[in-house]
Amino acid sequence: xxxxxxxxxxxxxxxxxxxxxxxxxxxxxxxxxxxxxxxxxxxxxxxxxxxxxxxxxxxxxxxxxxxxxxxxxxxxxxxxxxxxxxxxxxxxxxxxxxxxxxxxxxxxxxxxxxxxxxxxxxxxxxxxxxxxxxxxxxxxxxxxxxxxxxxxxxxxxxxxxxxxxxxxxxxxxxxxxxxxxxxxxxxxxxxxxxxxxxxxxxxxxxxxxxxxxxxxxxxxxxxxxxxxxxxxxxxxxxxxxxxxxxxxxxxxxxxxxxxxxxxxxxxxxxxxxxxxxxxxxxxxxxxxxxxxxxxxxxxxxxxxxxxxxxxxxxxxxxxx
Amino acid sequence: xxxxxxxxxxxxxxxxxxxxxxxxxxxxxxxxxxxxxxxxxxxxxxxxxxxxxxxxxxxxxxxxxxxxxxxxxxxxxxxxxxxxxxxxxxxxxxxxxxxxxxxxxxxxxxxxxxxxxxxxxxxxxxxxxxxxxxxxxxxxxxxxxxxxxxxxxxxxxxxxxxxxxxxxxxxxxxxxxxxxxxxxxxxxxxxxxxxxxxxxxxxxxxxxxxxxxxxxxxxxxxxxxxxxxxxxxxxxxxxxxxxxxxxxxxxxxxxxxxxxxxxxxxxxxxxxxxxxxxxxxxxxxxxxxxxxxxxxxxxxxxxxxxxxxxxxxxxxxxxx
DNA sequence: TTGTACGCGTTATCAC
DNA sequence: GTGATAACGCGTACAA
Numbered sequence: 001x002x003x004x005x006x007x008x009x010x011x012x013x014x015x016x017x018x019x020x021x022x023x024x025x026x027x028x029x030x031x032x033x034x035x036x037x038x039x040x041x042x043x044x045x046x047x048x049x050x051x052x053x054x055x056x057x058x059x060x061x062x063x064x065x066x067x068x069x070x071x072x073x074x075x076x077x078x079x080x081x082x083x084x085x086x087x088x089x090x091x092x093x094x095x096x097x098x099x100x101x102x103x104x105x106x107x108x109x110x111x112x113x114x115x116x117x118x119x120x121x122x123x124x125x126x127x128x129x130x131x132x133x134x135x136x137x138x139x140x141x142x143x144x145x146x147x148x149x150x151x152x153x154x155x156x157x158x159x160x161x162x163x164x165x166x167x168x169x170x171x172x173x174x175x176x177x178x179x180x181x182x183x184x185x186x187x188x189x190x191x192x193x194x195x196x197x198x199x200x201x202x203x204x205x206x207x208x209x210x211x212x213x214x215x216x217x218x219x220x221x222x223x224x225x226x227x228x229x230x231x232x233x234x235x236x237x238x239x240x241x242x243x244x245x246x247x248x249x250x251x252x253x254x255x256x257x258x259x260x261x262x263x264x265x266x267x268x269x270x271x272x273x274x275x276x277x278x279x280x281x282x283x284x285x286x287x288x289x290x291x292x293x294x295x296x297x298x299x300x301x302x303x304x305x306x307x308x309x310x311x312x313x314x315x316x317x318x319x320x
Numbered sequence: 321x322x323x324x325x326x327x328x329x330x331x332x333x334x335x336x337x338x339x340x341x342x343x344x345x346x347x348x349x350x351x352x353x354x355x356x357x358x359x360x361x362x363x364x365x366x367x368x369x370x371x372x373x374x375x376x377x378x379x380x381x382x383x384x385x386x387x388x389x390x391x392x393x394x395x396x397x398x399x400x401x402x403x404x405x406x407x408x409x410x411x412x413x414x415x416x417x418x419x420x421x422x423x424x425x426x427x428x429x430x431x432x433x434x435x436x437x438x439x440x441x442x443x444x445x446x447x448x449x450x451x452x453x454x455x456x457x458x459x460x461x462x463x464x465x466x467x468x469x470x471x472x473x474x475x476x477x478x479x480x481x482x483x484x485x486x487x488x489x490x491x492x493x494x495x496x497x498x499x500x501x502x503x504x505x506x507x508x509x510x511x512x513x514x515x516x517x518x519x520x521x522x523x524x525x526x527x528x529x530x531x532x533x534x535x536x537x538x539x540x541x542x543x544x545x546x547x548x549x550x551x552x553x554x555x556x557x558x559x560x561x562x563x564x565x566x567x568x569x570x571x572x573x574x575x576x577x578x579x580x581x582x583x584x585x586x587x588x589x590x591x592x593x594x595x596x597x598x599x600x601x602x603x604x605x606x607x608x609x610x611x612x613x614x615x616x617x618x619x620x621x622x623x624x625x626x627x628x629x630x631x632x633x634x635x636x637x638x639x640x
Numbered sequence: 641t642t643g644t645a646c647g648c649g650t651t652a653t654c655a656c
Numbered sequence: 657g658t659g660a661t662a663a664c665g666c667g668t669a670c671a672a
Binding site: 031034035037038040048059062063073078079080081094101102131213243246268269272 | 351353354355356357358361366368375377382383385386389390393398399400401403416417418419420422448451452533563566588589591592
Binding site for chain 4: 038
C-alpha cells in the first residue's frame with residue numbers, strides 16, 4: 001500500500017524502477033484514482049479555492065473567475081464557485097460552506113455595501129475561517145481583515161473623467177452605480193474629485209443609476225427630458241454606458257457629435273460598440289488573488305492596487 | 321463524539337433537549353465546522369458538482385453555469401468549475417480531477433468536435449467515472465454514453481431561418497460557427513434544411529465564421545466586398561451577428577432597411593443591440609442537468625431537448 | 641527498497 | 657439517551 005502511495009503521489013522516496021512500473025500499470029488497469037478527499041483529510045490541506053462572486057453571468061465577475069481558474073488549475077487547484085447575488089447573508093453562508101470543505105483559500109470578489117448591518121458578521125466568519133487556516137482575499141475594499149487585491153476605482157474614475165475634461169468637455173454628467181455599494185461611491189468620488197480639481201464642480205451632475213443596461217438607458221432618458229444636454233456622460237459601468245448610448249441614439253442624438261459617452265471596466269461589450277472606457281485589471285486581480293492563496297502567503301491585510309488605463313474609442317471626441 | 325455528530329448532522333436519533341443545546345452552544349463557542357471532506361469520505365458521497373465549460377467568460381457558458389449553481393446551492397451542493405478552452409485533452413484531465421474529488425456528478429457543457437481523435441479517450445474517462453459512481457451529463461450531442469440535456473440546435477436554426485423566409489427574404493447568407501464543431505454543423509444543417517424545404521437552396525450561401533465578434537465582422541466584410549448583398553444574414557451566434565452588424569453599419573448599409581440580420585442564443589448582447597434571434601434554454605439546461613445529478617437518476621443515455629423560441633427584434637424586417 | 645501501524649474527522653453500528 | 661469502536665482512503669514515521 002505505501003509503495004503504491006509513494007509511486008502515485010510522486011514521493012521522493014526511492015522505489016525500484018520495476019516496482020514503480022508495476023504500480024503504474026496496475027493502477028491504469030484498475031482505473032484507480034486516488035481520493036483527493038482522503039488526501040486532503042490526512043494532509044490537512046486541500047487544493048480547493050473558493051470563489052464568491054455576485055453573479056457569474058456578469059462579465060465583470062466571469063473575467064475575474066477566469067483569472068482565478070487559470071492560475072488555480074495550472075497549480076493543480078480546483079475552483080469552487082458560488083453566486084451570492086450581492087447578499088451579505090448569502091456570502092456568509094457560502095463562506096461557511098467553503099470552510100466546511102477546508103478550502104485552501106476563499107476569494108471574495110464582490111464589493112460590499114457602505115452601511116451593511118451584516119458587515120460585522122461577515123468579518124467574523126472570515127476571522128473564523130482564517131483561524132482554521134483558510135486564507136481570505138478580497139477583490140474590493142471591505143471591512144474584512146484580509147489582503148485586498150483590487151483596482152483603484154476612485155483613481156480610475158478620476159482618470160477617465162480627466163480624459164473627458166482634457167477633450168474640452170465641461171458639463172459632465174455621471175450615472176452612478178447601485179446606491180450604497182462601496183464601489184459606486186468610490187467611482188463617484190473619483191469623478192467629483194476630478195471635476196472639482198478642474199474647477200468644474202458646478203458643472204458636474206450625478207444621477208442615480210445602477211450597473212446594468214436599463215439603469216443607463218433610464219438615466220439618459222431623464223437627461224434628454226430636461227435639456228440642455230451635458231457635453232459628456234460618464235457611466236459607472238460599460239453596460240450602463242451602453243444603455244445610455246442606446247437611449248441617445250433612439251432620440252437621434254449624435255454620439256460623439258453632440259455628446260460624448262464613456263464607461264468603466266473595458267469588458268467585451270465596450271469593444272463591440274467602440275466605447276471609450278477605462279480598463280480595469282480584472283483578470284489580473286483574479287490571477288493574483290489565486291496566486292496569493294496558492295503561495296500561502298502570510299495574510300497581512302495589505303492592499304495591492306493593480307493598474308488601470310484609459311482606452312479612448314469612438315464614443316468620445318474633442319469639444320471645441 | 322457520536323452524540324455531537326448526531327445533533328450537528330441533524331440525525332433522527334433521539335437526543336435530550338439539554339444535551340442537544342449543550343452541543344450546539346459548545347460548537348458555536350468553538351467556531352466548530354464539520355469537515356465536509358471527512359463526511360464525504362465516510363458517506364462515500366460528496367456534494368460536489370463538477371462543471372466543465374469552454375470558457376466562463378463566454379456568456380453562453382456563464383448562463384449555463386448560473387443555472388447549475390442556482391439549483392446546486394439550493395440543494396446544498398457546491399459547484400466546481402473548470403475552463404477547458406475547447407480542448408478535449410484538457411477536458412479529460414479536468415474530468416479526472418473532478419473524479420479525484422469524488423464529485424457526485426460532472427456536467428460537460430461544451431460541444432465536441434465532429435472528428436475528434438480524442439473522443440474515444442473522453443468516452444473512456446467518462447465510463448471510468450461512471451464506474452466509480454460519478455454521474456455524467458452532457459449539454460451537447462457528443463460521443464459519450466451519458467444523459468444529454470440540450471437545445472435542438474438544428475431545429476432552432478431551422479426555425480429562425482424559417483422566420484427570415486416568412487419575412488420575404490430569399491437570398492440568405494449563413495455565417496457558420498467554428499469549423500469542426502458539432503454545434504456548428506447542426507446549426508448549418510438546420511439552416512440548409514429550411515432553405516431547401518422552401519425551394520431556396522440555390523439562394524442559400526454559407527460562409528466560414530466562428531463564434532466571436534471578429535468572425536462575424538470579417539464574414540460580413542467579405543459579403544460587402546462582392547455584391548449583391550443577400551436579403552438577410554443569419555449568424556451562428558449572437559456575438560457573430562453583432563460583429564456582422566457592425567461591419568454593415570461601418571459600410572453605411574442600413575439594417576434592416578437594406579438587409580436583415582439575425583443571430584442565435586439570445587444572450588444579453590442581443591437585447592442591447594435589438595438583435596432578432598432565437599432564444600436557447602441555456603439556463604434551464606444547466607438547471608436541469610444539476611437536478612439530474614442531485615436526484616441521482618439512473619444514467620440512461622437519453623436525450624432531453626428543451627424548447628427554444630424565435631425572438632423578433634429590430635434587425636429584421638419584411639422584404640417586399 | 642518495502643511493509644506496518646497510526647491518524648486525519650466523520651458516521652454507522654452496537655453496547656450500555 | 658449516551659458512549660465506544662470500526663471504517664472510509666490516504667500519507668507518513670518507523671520498522672524490517
